Amino acid sequence: MLARLGLAVMWLLHFLPLALLARAGEALGILLYIFGFERRQVCLLNLARCLPELAASECLALARRHFRAVGRSLLERGILWWAPRSRIVQMVRLAGFEHLRALERQPVILLAPHFVALDVGFARLACEIDVASIYANQKSAVMNRMLLAGRTRFGRQRLFSRQEGVRPALAELTEGVPFYYLPDQDYGPRDALFVPFFGVPAATITGLSRLARLAGARVVPCITRMLPGGEGYELTCYPAWKDFPTEDVAADTRRMNAFVEERVREMPEQYFWTHKRFKTRPAGEAKWY
Numbered sequence: 301m302l303a304r305l306g307l308a309v310m311w312l313l314h315f316l317p318l319a320l321l322a323r324a325g326e327a328l329g330i331l332l333y334i335f336g337f338e339r340r341q342v343c344l345l346n347l348a349r350c351l352p353e354l355a356a357s358e359c360l361a362l363a364r365r366h367f368r369a370v371g372r373s374l375l376e377r378g379i380l381w382w383a384p385r386s387r388i389v390q391m392v393r394l395a396g397f398e399h400l401r402a403l404e405r406q407p408v409i410l411l412a413p414h415f416v417a418l419d420v421g422f423a424r425l426a427c428e429i430d431v432a433s434i435y436a437n438q439k440s441a442v443m444n445r446m447l448l449a450g451r452t453r454f455g456r457q458r459l460f461s462r463q464e465g466v467r468p469a470l471a472e473l474t475e476g477v478p479f480y481y482l483p484d485q486d487y488g489p490r491d492a493l494f495v496p497f498f499g500v501p502a503a504t505i506t507g508l509s510r511l512a513r514l515a516g517a518r519v520v521p522c523i524t525r526m527l528p529g530g531e532g533y534e535l536t537c538y539p540a541w542k543d544f545p546t547e548d549v550a551a552d553t554r555r556m557n558a559f560v561e562e563r564v565r566e567m568p569e570q571y572f573w574t575h576k577r578f579k580t581r582p583a584g585e586a587k588w589y
Contacts, residue, residue: 303440314378318391319530321379322372329371333364336574340367342589343573349588350498351568365569369526373416380423381450392424392524396537400429400520403540405476407517410537411508412524413484413560414572421524421535422451422480432458432472433480466507473515480522483507484560485572486579494582495554498561503580509545509552519544523563526570 313321333340343366347359354362379387400408410431412418425431435451438444451459458477460468473479483505486492494501512519521538545552564571578588 303442307442307446310375310378311382313375314382317530318376318379318532321376322529325372325375326368327371328375329368330364332371333367336367339574342576343367345588346573346575346577349500349578362569363573366571366573369416369570370574372526373419377419377450380419381446381453385427385454388423389427391532392420393532393534394424394428394537395534396539397428399537399539400478400522403518403520407473407476407515408478408540409473409508409512409515409517409519410478410480411519411521411556411559412480412482413521413563414482414575415524415526415563415567415570416572417524417526417533417570418482419451420526420533421522423454424524424533424535425478425480425522426451426454426457430456430458430477431480432460432469432477434460434462434464434466434469434482436462466511470511470515473511473517478520479511479517481508481511483556485575486577489580492580493550493553495550495557497557497577498564500578501582502557502578504553504557506549506553508556509549512545512552521559521563525567 313324316324340363343363344359347354347362351359379391400410410425412421422431422433435447438447448459451457458469458472469479486503487505489503491507492503492505495504496502497504508519511517518540520540522535523538524533524535526533544555576589581587
């Protein structure tokens, strides 16, 4: 019932101009910050460990900005799910898309780290090309159906559940369908190495290196930035990485984390600090959360 009510509110609000919707989203984010005790604590702990140069007051201010960005991303998702294609195209500027076009019909992995606007980036790409990706099943069946419907509105998008693994996506990748890949969260110790992330050993899956090798794929990072108020978003496709993958999977994985770090420092309020990124710890180390 709550999921249906939330979707109804999102549907009504998506008709608002983006500037007004952004304000509503930021207000929602403030409520999430106030009442979301557990996620607020996770966020503050992550910030304190990853950005130790910040004073406590600066961490608090950054956490509040992060929750406002999360609130915006939740409400503005209604535009992705129900607005016409023309509104999405107008809302999201493309930069560097020629780097992706230059590799058309070749195996390409789109490295999309967990910033709050990653769904916006997927929707904008879907307005131009067909893409494959993996999604996490939601606890609510209603929300799960809505997510799938919203992400497959345009073109012929291929979405596979995490339970299916990467094999279906790998098959699409070898057929020349770009794979929108989100490998920068903590998925447990399986297929992961401890490599630094902001100087902290972080369990990081090695899929980017291994998939690139298996498919002979190029890696094109795709970062979507949420802009202030009614200015919309910007999706940036970076040049394809050179000399990747290598024979050293650990070095490749460190390179990925280092790249994500650089982008986080450019817009720290937009990274998913509420995720328990360091829940898997090396043997003998105490749990963080």
